[in-house]
Amino acid sequence: MSDDKEKKLQEIREKLKVLLVESLSLEGVDPKKIKDDEVLFNEGLGLDSLDAVEIVVLLQRNFGLNIKDINEGMKILYSLETLSKYIQENADNG
Amino acid sequence: MTKNKEIVICDSILGTDDCWCVIPVYNNCVTVQKVAQDCRKYLRNVVVVDDGSTDIDVRSLFHDEDITVLRHDKNLGKGKAILTALKYVKSNNGRYIITIDADGQHYPGDIKKIIPLLSTEGDSVVVGVRRFEESQAPARSRFGNEVANFWMKIETGLSVKDCQSGFRAYPVDYISKIAFSGSRYEFETEILTRSAWAGLDIKMVSVGVKYVGSKERVSHFDLRWDNLRIGLMHARLVGRRLMPFPHKRLTPIKEKIDYAEFLKHPIKGLKKMLKENATPSGLAAAAAMGIFLGVLPILSFHMPVILYFAVRLHLNKAMALGIQNICMPPLIPIACIELGHYMLYGTWITEASLRVVFWQLKDRVFEWLIGSLILAPVAATIAAVVVYFTARRIKRREADNTCQGSKEGTVKEFPARAGSLWKSTLHLSVNRVPGVRMSKKIKTKKRGNSLGIWFFIAFLKVFGLRGAYSLLNLVCFYYALFDKEAISAASEYVRRRFSGCSTFQMRRHIYRLFISQGRQLIDRYASVSGKIKYEVNSDVYDLVENAVGKHEKGAILLTGHVGNWQTSMSLLENLDKKLYIVMRPEDNPALVDFLKISHGSKINIISPEQEMGGAIEIVNALSQGGLVFMMGDRKYDFNTTEAVFLGDKAKFPQGAFRIAAAAGCPIIVWFSNKTSERMYNVRVKGVLNPCYRKGKEKGTQIKEWAQEFASLLEAYTKEHPYQCFLFHNVWGE
Numbered sequence A: 001m002s003d004d005k006e007k008k009l010q011e012i013r014e015k016l017k018v019l020l021v022e023s024l025s026l027e028g029v030d031p032k033k034i035k036d037d038e039v040l041f042n043e044g045l046g047l048d049s050l051d052a053v054e055i056v057v058l059l060q061r062n063f064g065l066n067i068k069d070i071n072e073g074m075k076i077l078y079s080l081e082t083l084s085k086y087i088q089e090n091a092d093n094g
Numbered sequence B: 001m002t003k004n005k006e007i008v009i010c011d012s013i014l015g016t017d018d019c020w021c022v023i024p025v026y027n028n029c030v031t032v033q034k035v036a037q038d039c040r041k042y043l044r045n046v047v048v049v050d051d052g053s054t055d056i057d058v059r060s061l062f063h064d065e066d067i068t069v070l071r072h073d074k075n076l077g078k079g080k081a082i083l084t085a086l087k088y089v090k091s092n093n094g095r096y097i098i099t100i101d102a103d104g105q106h107y108p109g110d111i112k113k114i115i116p117l118l119s120t121e122g123d124s125v126v127v128g129v130r131r132f133e134e135s136q137a138p139a140r141s142r143f144g145n146e147v148a149n150f151w152m153k154i155e156t157g158l159s160v161k162d163c164q165s166g167f168r169a170y171p172v173d174y175i176s177k178i179a180f181s182g183s184r185y186e187f188e189t190e191i192l193t194r195s196a197w198a199g200l201d202i203k204m205v206s207v208g209v210k211y212v213g214s215k216e217r218v219s220h221f222d223l224r225w226d227n228l229r230i231g232l233m234h235a236r237l238v239g240r241r242l243m244p245f246p247h248k249r250l251t252p253i254k255e256k257i258d259y260a261e262f263l264k265h266p267i268k269g270l271k272k273m274l275k276e277n278a279t280p281s282g283l284a285a286a287a288a289m290g291i292f293l294g295v296l297p298i299l300s301f302h303m304p305v306i307l308y309f310a311v312r313l314h315l316n317k318a319m320a321l322g323i324q325n326i327c328m329p330p331l332i333p334i335a336c337i338e339l340g341h342y343m344l345y346g347t348w349i350t351e352a353s354l355r356v357v358f359w360q361l362k363d364r365v366f367e368w369l370i371g372s373l374i375l376a377p378v379a380a381t382i383a384a385v386v387v388y389f390t391a392r393r394i395k396r397r398e399a400d401n402t403c404q405g406s407k408e409g410t411v412k413e414f415p416a417r418a419g420s421l422w423k424s425t426l427h428l429s430v431n432r433v434p435g436v437r438m439s440k441k442i443k444t445k446k447r448g449n450s451l452g453i454w455f456f457i458a459f460l461k462v463f464g465l466r467g468a469y470s471l472l473n474l475v476c477f478y479y480a481l482f483d484k485e486a487i488s489a490a491s492e493y494v495r496r497r498f499s500g501c502s503t504f505q506m507r508r509h510i511y512r513l514f515i516s517q518g519r520q521l522i523d524r525y526a527s528v529s530g531k532i533k534y535e536v537n538s539d540v541y542d543l544v545e546n547a548v549g550k551h552e553k554g555a556i557l558l559t560g561h562v563g564n565w566q567t568s569m570s571l572l573e574n575l576d577k578k579l580y581i582v583m584r585p586e587d588n589p590a591l592v593d594f595l596k597i598s599h600g601s602k603i604n605i606i607s608p609e610q611e612m613g614g615a616i617e618i619v620n621a622l623s624q625g626g627l628v629f630m631m632g633d634r635k636y637d638f639n640t641t642e643a644v645f646l647g648d649k650a651k652f653p654q655g656a657f658r659i660a661a662a663a664g665c666p667i668i669v670w671f672s673n674k675t676s677e678r679m680y681n682v683r684v685k686g687v688l689n690p691c692y693r694k695g696k697e698k699g700t701q702i703k704e705w706a707q708e709f710a711s712l713l714e715a716y717t718k719e720h721p722y723q724c725f726l727f728h729n730v731w732g733e
Helices: A002-023 A049-063 A070-076 A080-093 B029-040 B078-091 B108-117 B139-156 B172-176 B186-197 B223-242 B266-275 B280-295 B302-312 B317-327 B331-345 B354-359 B361-402 B417-425 B450-482 B484-497 B503-528 B540-549 B565-574 B589-599 B611-623 B655-663 B698-719
Strands: B019-025 B045-051 B068-072 B096-099 B124-130 B168-171 B201-207 B427-429 B444-446 B535-538 B555-559 B579-582 B603-606 B627-631 B640-645 B648-653 B667-676 B679-688
Touching: A002 A049, A002 A080, A049 A080, A049 B611, A049 B655, A070 A080, B019 B029, B019 B078, B029 B045, B029 B108, B045 B078, B068 B078, B078 B096, B078 B172, B078 B186, B096 B108, B108 B124, B108 B168, B108 B201, B124 B186, B139 B186, B139 B223, B139 B280, B168 B172, B168 B186, B172 B186, B186 B201, B186 B223, B223 B302, B266 B317, B280 B302, B280 B317, B280 B331, B280 B361, B302 B317, B317 B361, B331 B361, B354 B361, B361 B450, B450 B484, B450 B503, B484 B503, B503 B667, B540 B679, B555 B655, B579 B611, B603 B611, B611 B627, B611 B655, B640 B698, B648 B698, B655 B667, B655 B698, B667 B698, B679 B698
Parallel strands: B019 B045, B019 B096, B045 B068, B124 B201, B535 B679, B555 B627, B555 B667, B579 B603, B579 B627
Antiparallel strands: B096 B168, B124 B168, B427 B444, B640 B648, B667 B679
């Protein structure tokens, strides 16, 4: 089971990398070269607050998930890893 | 200390029969009985003077009480009522009368504070200084009081804090020997001044005051006629003061003035001279007087005349004598002559020959006189304004440096909730710190302290909208000339909007811009406090309803720092949508107050200071169908993009456009403008539907949307150049 979970998580990571690069128009960034635990804001991918808007919308449209408040958002959007796990947990709960 | 069961007597060597309480009354039936009964607890002798009341037979209120009632058959005025009581008390060997108003604003218990200050020599006048900060006293009363205090200082050199208080004590013998001309409210002004001239000892004591509801408290003060009477009385008293005849003293001089002190200790004398009546208003009065007399053609006698006036009116001699040097020949005399010649003949003198200057000397002197009568008051007013605001600024800086937490630095709360809005509304924000991500501190420079703001509110309440507007002329004139920061903040916009204008023209545009903004600030206060009703012509409601009706998602309402956009927000409250505004509460305390006061909690504030710049909140608001107000010309925490605005590349925030594109909602661009004294327009100027198109770089698309907004804003500035309040540099780094 844990192998299945890990496999699903990896699929989510890969899908997210592609979605992020496309939606946020990250030019010159190869999705395959993004680390699994890449930090999203300030360092790492260097996204800004408006990119957060696009990620929130991306979550709604592609995964049917809503981020309700800022504190929750800060934790979820910290890195690709935290985002992926959030999607997986909520997809599992759903 | 004598004491009996009925009366509580304070510590005093005066006998219980020496002090009489006097209550003049005119149509105050609701309160006078209780006031008199409460006074009777403290003094055995209470006299009520019925000044021709028609609401009730005052005697009937007291027929069971040990209170004397005197009556005038017709209304003669408060002054006459007090004099009637004075005569009666004198015939009954009373030594002091303590007057108290019948409207219930005073606390009779404060009689205990007054009595110990009454001297046994019978030469004390005691004024109960009301603690206005404890009450809901109307601004009109406080303003009138400040004016009266100012004139008292001019006429007597004494700083009496509450010249209009009706709670006072007078010595019967001495007051009976003074002749008064006033009979109504102006009497209370006159009696203090003439008492001071007669050598009586004016003392003050702090007393409480309550301003009860309008049903209980009745005031018969006629704003027009009583203010006119008081004004004329002051004119008469100042005129008497200027006469070179000494006042008749009733008491011996206690402290002789050593006129040779200045010669014996010149430095000490000079310091004293510099400090006398050196408040901002005192210095302004001295400057006005110095300039007024300096402009007049009194040929070589300016200094002695100004010195005489300064001494007689207790004005700061250093300021009066120093400032008149501005009027030294030849500039001012020539200006007066030219002005006088123009007034008489409609032409200017362009020839400077022997014939014109000397042979026609008689004509030139007459023209000089005519011109000076016009120029003198104008120049005096300008001098007073400049000196007042400069002195106040210096005083405030000194107070900030040396007295932290002192009472001087405490901003007083005004009675109305809208007063707190006004306190913080009179700002011109100066953004000195370039935008940085996530935490940006913007220094907000406040212009106008409590007294200045209080003046505006008082003018609005007493003289209406136009009265308050008229005060702006002088204030904005000062800022447009001397306030470097304000000028710098406005310059970037003005320079581009009116390109090619000279420095003088630019200052004129800046002045007009400040006037326009000042008026809209006054409008905002007047609207929130309910004083003035404004009409708003708008298509926003319908257009927003049409635009968002098509979308389940909300919309961004994008505007700029133009017009009176804050008051326009109320238009949308009737829409069945939640309203949000993106702003930093700490940068806009005025707006926060305004939203709380005028909109309760209907409009939710989203701060871009929070993590992610509030983006998540904004998206959630839009996805739930909310309307989000944003400023299209304010950076917040968002990155910017370039757009051409007024001929130069300017930076506009990307936020609204990227959020709208991500959330798939429209941007409704709307602007507000003032069209007449009590009317505003609020119009939608465009609806953008940002949507990323494939094949085109995102940054380029964002730039195009920002350019659309910038073009709409530019069109607005062309139509309403003095209603664009862009006081931050959108073109800078």
